[in-house]
């Protein structure tokens with residue numbers, strides 16, 4: 001068992017972790033069945049019995065072993081972030097970061113450091129749906145030559161609470177209620193909102209949680225934030241405060257709430273499947289790592305406390321410096337062995353990265369190690385293959401459940417003379433904690449600089465585009481609308497009146513509460529454009545389009561558009577009433593990928609209806625086809641239709657959009673993300689416009705029209 005990358009003296013590279021894991025992999029595909037003691041098994045269907053109708057015998061060791069193992073297959077799920085999906089990849093720095101940190105993996109742009117990432121939801125249990133409204137976890141383990149570094153991040157840059165002491169309380173309040181264990185994976189219930197109205201520091205986080213950030217379209221299209229303030233320390237011992245950011249190269253994009261809820265039923269694995277499929281297809285997710293840096297001497301130069309985890313450092317004030325890129329290029333071989341058993345810990349740092357006194361971070365430093373003891377069954381979880389560093393491990397820790405390393409020799413203590421005091425601490429290369437000066441009285445108190453709970457919530461609200469604001473209001477209506485206690489609802493209105501009076505009025509209207517009792521707002525008029533998804537990267541790559549077809553379609557038209565879409569990395573599925581082959585009006589065949597019962601518009605980013613009289617006439621008789629288009633329209637998705645295909649749009653609930661009329665000549669109509677053309681032979685321009693509309697992600701200009709659609 002080779003658990004050390006350096007035993008082979010190969011320099012660390014992209015494959016170091018994979019080579020280590022290879023020594024643990026087992027391929028069962030060409031082998032006979034054995035017991036765990038490697039004894040070949042003759043029959044695994046019938047237990048050993050005294051007579052064919054008699055009792056099972058105790059000596060049936062195969063039965064007992066098989067059943068015993070099965071009985072113990074489950075381990076406790078994570079107390080939070082129970083549901084997740086993992087992927088392998090690598091990280092590459094853009095340039096040496098020597099000036100700021102001595103962390104080795106941030107120095108050499110030619111080195112590819114292996115990583116394992118686990119994305120997760122927070123509240124739901126292991127089998128819950130992916131698309132619930134929740135924070136998403138984004139935890140990365142870097143297998144560096146200096147040991148493991150874990151960046152345990154979320155997709156929202158602030159947190160619910162300021163002090164880790166309150167973590168059990170917030171989690172108890174948001175988890176299903178303890179008497180009946182309802183609701184699953186949801187914040188829309190009394191105990192959570194009871195906690196909210198009694199916890200003013202949560203205000204900023206709630207604004208983010210009720211925004212589109214909490215329903216990401218894909219793990220490949222969401223940001224990651226370290227949230228807590230850390231330190232970078234360079235070779236000279238100079239430290240700076242740092243916050244970490246992951247930015248997806250595909251931009252930051254979200255689902256809409258109606259779609260997210262439907263997906264939770266139709267495809268509870270939506271985000272997991274999306275990540276898995278993208279990697280299988282070679283569409284490797286990429287994220288840029290960035291840092292915000294604040295000089296130690298500027299610690300008090302801001303109108304918020306930089307150690308307060310309920311605050312962002314607005315990017316307009318403290319720019320994000322891109323320092324490297326991560327690519328995820330391999331799916332795990334085994335979910336349990338890798339994704340379930342991976343153990344992250346914000347305290348897994350390497351030389352050059354240190355902590356700050358952020359009181360949330362300080363508490364996290366206890367919780368993550370502690371939780372692995374119950375979850376993974378003992379103190380040797382670092383030996384589980386996925387958790388093993390690729391750098392060598394040498395110390396005097398011994399024994400414990402499931403110890404795998406065979407430590408040689410008599411010495412397991414320090415100091416010793418029998419082994420020349422090995423393994424020895426190294427004052428030069430060892431991790432040195434930043435010698436921050438601290439003094440103070442022992443107090444259970446919060447710093448006065450942590451007491452402004454509303455100003456950044458207003459900043460966030462001010463930064464939202466009109467559709468983003470509308471989504472937040474609708475999210476309040478849903479979440480607080482499900483609260484039974486009237487007094488809590490009223491207190492929500494008063495609480496968010498501290499953020500913005502208009503917002504509070506809107507909340508009150510939807511949840512049956514009274515308008516706020518006093519004037520509201522913080523007086524903050526500034527905005528931070530960086531937090532709005534309206535300003536994100538627009539990219540059509542890896543988007544999915546459904547093409548609605550029946551027999552008698554026009555082959556050149558379909559294939560020309562498909563070719564153009566595939567050419568820019570857009571994926572197409574042919575969707576029809578039945579699976580099998582479809583024949584064009586001139587006898588060409590195309591295979592159907594999905595039928596209406598195995599898919600729905602919610603699984604796609606866009607829909608295209610090609611021409612062909614017979615195909616469209618059949619589509620017009622299918623309620624599912626009309627619903628497909630109407631629902632895509634309601635969810636603000638790009639819609640394309642050519643020639644007779646436009647008739648299906650006319651028969652759907654598409655509202656207030658000028659579609660190409662039957663007599664129009666070769667002209668591409670492009671309105672609110674609905675692209676149509678009639679009497680066209682060459683589909684080139686139509687294709688280009690459709691691709692642009694897909695890249696746009698959603699067409700919020702349709703706000704009023706889409707609300708008329710009953711889908």
Ligand code: HDD
Nearest residue numbers: 078081118137138139153154164167227363364367368371
């Ligand atoms: Fe945490 C898991 C992220 C605050 C205690 N946390 C966990 C995971 C992520 C985060 C991504 C899942 C890791 C995985 O995939 O295995 N947590 C955060 C962020 C926080 C945060 C970004 C705010 C800055 N967490 C936080 C606090 C505490 C915890 C304040 C307790 C004091 N978190 C845990 C935990 C978990 C965990 C109980 C559950 C499973 C695990 O650690 O391994 O220890």
